[in-house]
Amino acid sequence: MFYREAGDFKVSYSQDSQTFPIRFDRYRYYVVLAVAFGVVPFLINDYWANAILLPFLIYAIAAIGLNILTGYCGQVSLGTGGFMAVGAYACYKLMTAFPDVSMFIHVLLAGGITAVVGVLFGLPSLRIKGFYLAVATLAAQFFLVWLFNRVPWFYNYSASGQINSPERDVFGIIITGPNAPAWATYLFCLIFLSICALIARNLTRGTVGRTWMAIRDMDIAAEIIGVNPLKAKLSAFAVSSFFVGISGALFFAIYLGAVEVGEVFGIQKSFLVLFMVIIGGLGSIFGSFAGAAFLVLLPVVLKVVGADMLGWPTDIVAHLQLVIVGALIILFLILEPHGLAQLWRVAKEKLRLWPFPH
């Protein structure tokens, strides 16, 4: 009834090609933004920030990054954890080398450095694809973690091999370290996520995104119609790594504060982000959000319900959590291979017809 195109007249090309063509969607989007920027910062506390919202925002950026590479350009990558580590260590080196420069710039530069590294490791994608490329990116994952563990320069020769984020501020507001207020860290990540999502959305529906999708769907055909595979693949690697690098930098500097590369940016992280993309929906920006929310929230919800409300032993809850998450992933892959984003799409189609089914 409310959700329909009818009566929403578009009088210019820009209106015709906007992201949310349906009025209801558009207002919903503005409301979400208004709540996220205007309401949540006043309600937030340490628990909500550190246990739920920060991981969600940061994983969403990583998932958008991987979705560009895997979902839009069809290049399977298992190196996400390693690229996040590049972002984190780049941010750490920049933070300690130039303490007076704004964190915004450090995080962006960290993303830029990761983009360069990503392009380097993306070079093999010009020759190999599919499983073989997955193995090549897997090598990047292990190599990068090994490198950060091995070369003391990266962790400023600290005794434990850990990196710790020192206290830094943006416009006088502390955003890293233990004294940072929850709302500031939340807003900082939210700004990055909003900008990343906007950029990603607009890249993927423009020329660049179309060349990526052409490569994904059939690279030979794409080449014949004039898509340059070198440019398309490497630009996908660069943009994807840029986002993943930003998420790694935020993950280290804002969320955790202290990081040990092998544990935090190990192969599990690569798989976690890949699961987010698959469950959320390949080739969908909304899917990246949904997947990140699903995999961040589900363990917390299961823990709260199992251990805190029902009072079950913590080990049983932890094991059940593995079982339930695993089962849900399998169920999703069987029932809805296109992920949560497809469910959302179907729901929207239904909404359009409601309340008349035909």
Added chain:
Amino acid sequence: MKTKLTTLALGAMMAAGPAMADLVFPSLSYRTGPFAAGGIPFADGYADYFTLLNERDGGIGGVKTRVPECETGYNTEKGVECYEATKGEGALVYQPLSTGITYQLIPKATADDIPIHSMGYGRTSAKNGDVFSHVFNYPANYWNGASGAVNYLLGENGGDLNGKKIALVYHNSAYGKEPIRTLEELAKKHGFELVLLPVDSPGQEQKSQWLQIRRDKPDYVVLWGWGVMNQAAVQEAANIRFPMENFIGVWWSGAEHDVTPAGDKADGYKALTFTGLGSDYPIYDDLKKYVVDTGKAAGAGDQLGSVQYNRGLYAAMLAAEAARTAQEIHGTAEITSGQMRDGMEALDITEAKMADLGMSGFGPEFKVSCENHGGPGLVGVAQWSATDKTWSVISDFQPTDDDVINPLVDEDSSAYAGENKIDPNC
């Protein structure tokens, strides 16, 4: 989004009003994952001691204790979530039993005015209370451990390690890297050669490291492992027929479950310790009477008397005594985390006190001060007997090389103070 918002508001409300009725000692435990073998007995011991206090004495100073458990799986992200989830309940002290999580919590807990007790793990330079106001690592730390191992080997070799080769097989993480700096200094001082062999987490895969040991033939191997890595290391050592009496583990690598998988071949393996071993203490009678027989034991209740269970018991005892001290200092039974910190800093463990608690000789006597949060750093050595299936102490608690350790502590803590702009606390 709407439901998200309501849950958000609901959560904010729930987190807003902490009940201050009990003394809360959160247990960030791990009963799952590759490190559960060590995590389970420690968590059981920690919980059982507080159950004992509640059942026998009605809590500490008349106030009941509560031990909310939160599963971390030895994972730092989950550790942070657990910390945030439990700190609102009025948590008095955190003992995460993980060096990684400890590093994570040091700045956070300091800012929240909650003390951390990382007993025999965590950041070694936290010994310097001048810099680390809220972190305690008494009675012993990793650098005491490294020095204790070398001291023991010195004793074995008539005080001379010149030209010997010692290999360190370590968990490639903050935990395993912690002793390297001290061992390097000690290698310079005593003239032995140090070979570093990192093992990536979780540590089941050690074939190449032990191949290298077989080739290099070091005189001694020191193990800095945890969880599943220990069993694998002892098994691999047995496979290459490395003499077990020349193989020494740190205190986290010397429990029953680490050596039993290798069977008889593990006989003679040594490990450091800073607590008493076995169940031959009067407190076990009380534990049986008040906790086990009443069915209130934590977990499966089958860990009593094991090495890491004793450590959990000891950690809980130190926390309870610190709480008692805090109650005396501040004249209130319902202490806050800040007052708990004062109690930890004024903690004085004497033999008479331990005997009162039925834990005579369980640990060393020590007194915490504002400058020294690390205790005396006395380290003993125990040896495993595969026929009796027991650990027995072969070298009593001995002092370690403070000439080497103290300058390193000062160096590392002053670097931390400089990085984070910390003013002296004492």
